[in-house]
Amino acid sequence: MRITRCQSCCMRWLFFLDGHDCTDPGPVDALLYQESNYHILRPSYFSGICRQAGTRPLAGGYHIVQLRVQDCPGFNGFVYDAYTGFNSISRILVEEVLPCE
Numbered sequence: 001m002r003i004t005r006c007q008s009c010c011m012r013w014l015f016f017l018d019g020h021d022c023t024d025p026g027p028v029d030a031l032l033y034q035e036s037n038y039h040i041l042r043p044s045y046f047s048g049i050c051r052q053a054g055t056r057p058l059a060g061g062y063h064i065v066q067l068r069v070q071d072c073p074g075f076n077g078f079v080y081d082a083y084t085g086f087n088s089i090s091r092i093l094v095e096e097v098l099p100c101e
Contacts, residue, residue, distance in 0.1 A: 020054030
């Protein structure tokens with residue numbers, strides 16, 4: 001992950017399922033804030049559990065999974081240079097977890 005061409009900027013990488021971000025227990029995301037205009041490529045890993053996307057509980061079966069990049073809350077409307085996966089292979093692992101009984 002990298003952001004550049006900005007001062008006091010913040011970008012957010014987050015997973016969406018079926019067009020919505022996760023709401024239960026919360027978003028599956030990573031935020032990157034930097035104070036000065038650096039050009040640092042950062043290897044990253046983030047994970048989480050998503051039981052509900054938007055207002056709809058997730059059921060078993062097929063889902064559309066997306067990784068999106070957007071402004072952090074409070075940083076709307078700024079134009080930053082956000083890169084993901086420079087000269088590398090990116091992997092997403094999704095696993096359906098059955099509830100405990």
